[in-house]
Amino acid sequence: MKRLFLVLVIFISFPRSAVAFDLQSRLIEHTLSNGMKWLIVQRRTAPVFSGAVIVRVGGADETTGKTGLAHMFEHMAFKGSRLISKPNEVWEVMLRNGAVGLNAFTNKDMTVYHASLPANRFALWSFVASQMISDLTYRDFDIERSVVAEERRSSAENDPDGRLIEELLQTAYVDGVYRWSTIGLKEDIVGLTVDDARAFHRQHYGAANMIGVVVGDVDVSTVITNVEKHFGSIPAGSRTRNPLPGTTAGGIQRRVKINAEPAVIMAFHKPTYPDPRQAVFDVLTTLLCDGQSSRLVRRLVVEERLARDISCAEHFPGERLPNLFLVWIEPNHRKSMAAIEQIVTEELERLKHDPITDDELRTVVTKATSDLMYLLDDNMDLAVELGRYEAVAGGWRFLAQYPKRLQRVTAADLKKVSEPFFVDANRVIVERTR
Amino acid sequence: MKRYLLMTLIILIFAGPSYAGVSSPLPALEKTPLPSVEPPNIRAINLPQGLTCYLLIDRELPIAEITFLIRAGGINDPFPKRGLAAMTAELVLQGGTTSLSPDEVERQLDALGARLTVDVSREMTVANFKILSSKLDEGLHLFLDMLFSPRFSPDRLLVVQKKFLESLKREEDDPETLADTRFVQLVYGKESPWGWRADRHSLKRITRADMVAFHQRHFIPANMIVAASGDVTRKHLVDALTSWISKVSVVDPHPLTLPKVDLQFREQEQWIERPLTQSAIRLGHLGIARHNPDKFAVMVMNDILGGLPFKSRLMEDIRTERGLAYGISSDFTPGRDAGLFVVRVSTKSQSTREVIDLVRSHLRRLVETGDVTPEELAFAKRAELNRFIFSFDRPSKAVTQQALFHFYGYPDDYWETYRQGIQAVTIDDIRRVARTYIHPEGLSLVVVGKRNGQDD
Numbered sequence: 001m002k003r004l005f006l007v008l009v010i011f012i013s014f015p016r017s018a019v020a021f022d023l024q025s026r027l028i029e030h031t032l033s034n035g036m037k038w039l040i041v042q043r044r045t046a047p048v049f050s051g052a053v054i055v056r057v058g059g060a061d062e063t064t065g066k067t068g069l070a071h072m073f074e075h076m077a078f079k080g081s082r083l084i085s086k087p088n089e090v091w092e093v094m095l096r097n098g099a100v101g102l103n104a105f106t107n108k109d110m111t112v113y114h115a116s117l118p119a120n121r122f123a124l125w126s127f128v129a130s131q132m133i134s135d136l137t138y139r140d141f142d143i144e145r146s147v148v149a150e151e152r153r154s155s156a157e158n159d160p161d162g163r164l165i166e167e168l169l170q171t172a173y174v175d176g177v178y179r180w181s182t183i184g185l186k187e188d189i190v191g192l193t194v195d196d197a198r199a200f201h202r203q204h205y206g207a208a209n210m211i212g213v214v215v216g217d218v219d220v221s222t223v224i225t226n227v228e229k230h231f232g233s234i235p236a237g238s239r240t241r242n243p244l245p246g247t248t249a250g251g252i253q254r255r256v257k258i259n260a261e262p263a264v265i266m267a268f269h270k271p272t273y274p275d276p277r278q279a280v281f282d283v284l285t286t287l288l289c290d291g292q293s294s295r296l297v298r299r300l301v302v303e304e305r306l307a308r309d310i311s312c313a314e315h316f317p318g319e320r321l322p323n324l325f326l327v328w329i330e331p332n333h334r335k336s337m338a339a340i341e342q343i344v345t346e347e348l349e350r351l352k353h354d355p356i357t358d359d360e361l362r363t364v365v366t367k368a369t370s371d372l373m374y375l376l377d378d379n380m381d382l383a384v385e386l387g388r389y390e391a392v393a394g395g396w397r398f399l400a401q402y403p404k405r406l407q408r409v410t411a412a413d414l415k416k417v418s419e420p421f422f423v424d425a426n427r428v429i430v431e432r433t434r
Numbered sequence: 435m436k437r438y439l440l441m442t443l444i445i446l447i448f449a450g451p452s453y454a455g456v457s458s459p460l461p462a463l464e465k466t467p468l469p470s471v472e473p474p475n476i477r478a479i480n481l482p483q484g485l486t487c488y489l490l491i492d493r494e495l496p497i498a499e500i501t502f503l504i505r506a507g508g509i510n511d512p513f514p515k516r517g518l519a520a521m522t523a524e525l526v527l528q529g530g531t532t533s534l535s536p537d538e539v540e541r542q543l544d545a546l547g548a549r550l551t552v553d554v555s556r557e558m559t560v561a562n563f564k565i566l567s568s569k570l571d572e573g574l575h576l577f578l579d580m581l582f583s584p585r586f587s588p589d590r591l592l593v594v595q596k597k598f599l600e601s602l603k604r605e606e607d608d609p610e611t612l613a614d615t616r617f618v619q620l621v622y623g624k625e626s627p628w629g630w631r632a633d634r635h636s637l638k639r640i641t642r643a644d645m646v647a648f649h650q651r652h653f654i655p656a657n658m659i660v661a662a663s664g665d666v667t668r669k670h671l672v673d674a675l676t677s678w679i680s681k682v683s684v685v686d687p688h689p690l691t692l693p694k695v696d697l698q699f700r701e702q703e704q705w706i707e708r709p710l711t712q713s714a715i716r717l718g719h720l721g722i723a724r725h726n727p728d729k730f731a732v733m734v735m736n737d738i739l740g741g742l743p744f745k746s747r748l749m750e751d752i753r754t755e756r757g758l759a760y761g762i763s764s765d766f767t768p769g770r771d772a773g774l775f776v777v778r779v780s781t782k783s784q785s786t787r788e789v790i791d792l793v794r795s796h797l798r799r800l801v802e803t804g805d806v807t808p809e810e811l812a813f814a815k816r817a818e819l820n821r822f823i824f825s826f827d828r829p830s831k832a833v834t835q836q837a838l839f840h841f842y843g844y845p846d847d848y849w850e851t852y853r854q855g856i857q858a859v860t861i862d863d864i865r866r867v868a869r870t871y872i873h874p875e876g877l878s879l880v881v882v883g884k885r886n887g888q889d890d
Binding site: 021043045046047048078083084087088091092093095096097098099100102116118119120121123124127140142143144145146147148149150151153154157158159160259260261290291292293294301302305308309330332333359362363366367369370371373374376377378379 | 544592593609744820
């Protein structure tokens with residue numbers, strides 16, 4: 001915190017304004033000889049850092065009958081290695097050294113292991129993190145399967161939104177890896193074995209398939225020395241190849257009975273990065289759903305009072321394969337879903353002939369610029385986003401250039417993309433009713 | 435014989451890199467002392483009409499963050515109009531200002547790229563505002579306009595009322611939320627300002643006039659603490675605040691007198707029957723006041739019981755050893771009068787009884803045997819103190835903490851009190867506070883799920 005003080009004192013006497021934080025000039029790349037790439041952003045605000053290891057493997061890399069396997073690694077990583085061998089020793093070591101935000105998550109695209117620690121514990125973190133991903137002992141695999149079954153009961157089985165998502169995926173895809181959610185199917189989870197896990201690890205946990213990110217008060221040379229030492233001996237392996245996209249289904253409207261308040265998801269099939277049309281869907285998420293003045297929130301929540309809440313998502317359920325643009329609506333009491341769907345359809349039709357105004361586009365770009373700056377404020381958030389972009393969304397520079405990319409989108413682009421994509425044949429609707 | 439021996443040896447060697455001779459590098463990696471940290475010294479700026487402001491300038495990023503803590507929360511609601519504080523705050527957010535229509539305010543906020551949230555809890559309303567510093571002039575003016583001269587547009591009242599009614603119903607869909615709210619009601623009682631909840635009737639009774647009056651009475655400078663950080667200049671901030679305060683008529687704060695919380699600990703349970711495959715369980719009772727001198731000992735005790743992630747008794751037993759839950763934690767949240775002690779866990783229907791019994795036995799063990807080891811104590815203290823830096827590792831966190839200290843009536847150098855408090859905790863303290871503040875025979879239990887769940 002000493003440094004924070006110094007900054008404070010200096011700037012009080014020079015009351016000029018901060019200039020935009022230039023991520024591109026601040027980020028240092030370093031690739032190990034086994035192919036593992038590291039991204040390092042040094043910032044001295046406080047004597048702490050956040051570290052993340054991103055493995056480019058997720059639910060999309062599983063096979064039928066073995067769903068949920070990618071996510072098991074998140075659990076196994078915390079079971080220790082041969083050198084960190086006592087039960088819960090990973091937690092014990094990290095906590096006694098001041099770690100916060102120690103955790104991992106898995107989605108369709110990737111598995112992310114992360115923590116924040118005091119600045120002079122970089123060597124410790126890099127040792128522990130490397131052990132967690134490279135030298136698994138698979139201790140208590142059976143117990144952990146039960147823990148995952150409990151996790152599934154919370155996030156999917158007994159959560160009305162989780163259930164609706166599973167219905168959506170099964171409706172929108174006839175086959176392929178997007179039919180199941182990352183947590184896996186119940187009947188598959190109980191059948192997973194240590195042998196399955198070992199084979200999966202051999203195939204996907206090679207250095208060429210990993211990215212490391214460090215953000216915070218670290219010296220670049222210390223980072224490089226330590227990651228060479230601890231991650232340098234991980235076998236290179238190969239980059240996981242994307243599975244084939246599944247067969248999509250469209251022109252379907254389904255109603256599912258779930259004992260909960262109603263909800264509607266309208267989903268449209270679409271391409272993903274590096275297709276340039278992705279930028280149009282990024283713009284649409286903000287234009288339609290972000291903020292009270294966005295088009296759909298204004299009409300459905302404020303003017304017509306038909307919905308309590310509405311949100312959009314520009315790449316569901318993953319980013320590595322062609323995916324879905326979602327509009328998710330929570331209707332108000334006794335409001336007709338048909339009326340709501342009609343208005344959403346009208347607004348999407350409007351994009352085809354009544355293009356985005358300059359003011360609207362300016363708002364979208366200002367929001368993207370501001371949100372990027374807010375993101376930079378938190379070491380961990382920044383580390384995870386950089387890792388995500390590097391692993392699955394076109395490279396970390398795409399994050400730095402995000403506002404610029406949106407700025408280049410024109411009214412003509414919006415029209416050109418809306419015309420083929422926002423049509424009934426490309427759409428799936430799932431409705432939840434009691 | 436010799437040949438067999440040789441083969442065994444070979445198999446061992448090729449079974450993988452042998453770690454027999456390799457000792458763990460951990461001790462060496464932990465040897466250097468952690469950086470010694472001092473929290474930033476943030477002094478209060480006292481403005482007219484009792485407005486207190488804390489400021490931490492930091493120009494690494496071109497953003498500014500301004501948070502208002504306002505002494506207006508659920509405990510200030512009149513009982514028949516429960517939800518008034520929350521609805522007032524939501525209308526401040528979306529009801530426009532005397533000079534700008536709601537649509538115009540929202541259009542400007544969005545065009546500025548600002549992020550504005552309000553959150554209302556029992557004791558306070560927190561309004562958090564983030565913006566690019568290049569747009570701070572305009573943005574701060576708009577934010578203060580919203581806080582100090584809201585319009586409470588009748589059209590928007592209808593929008594907000596619908597939203598609140600709908601949200602109330604949707605809370606029932608999430609077993610975890612439902613268990614939390616019912617537990618608080620059960621422990622404090624439905625008529626206590628610490629336990630009551632808004633319902634359909636109370637929300638429908640709230641009128642525009644109620645909100646105008648509530649705002650006039652509570653959204654006054656003397657009830658507000660400002661926490662500002664980032665790319666801001668002191669003069670700019672102080673001038674903007676002072677100029678707004680000068681337009682507000684002087685209103686004296688009304689200190690709220692509440693009935694004392696009745697410190698009773700009796701066994702009670704509530705099952706909320708739902709056709710679920712997993713039960714959301716809450717077990718606990720009334721906790722301690724935030725000015726209780728035993729607070730730090732209670733914090734460390736709770737860390738040992740279930741406060742720390744994974745390295746706690748409840749987690750190691752119920753998740754790591756038995757695989758009965760995905761998460762389990764205990765919290766001893768101090769309150770103004772009496773806080774809350776709660777163990778939260780979810781488990782499949784069939785193991786519901788088993789998990790409840792296990793939690794109870796851990797509580798009894800802590801109280802009756804007091805078998806806390808020096809290692810457990812040392813570990814919990816070390817984890818608390820070593821992560822201390824993360825309470826103020828960003829300027830916005832540091833300054834908001836400082837504002838909270840003021841709100842709670844803590845000294846400005848509370849971090850020092852905290853550090854010394856944790857350091858001083860002994861095993862005897864843990865035994866004593868366990869006996870004093872945990873009541874294994876007076877637990878409240880809430881379960882959302884199947885009462886006789888058999889099938890999975």
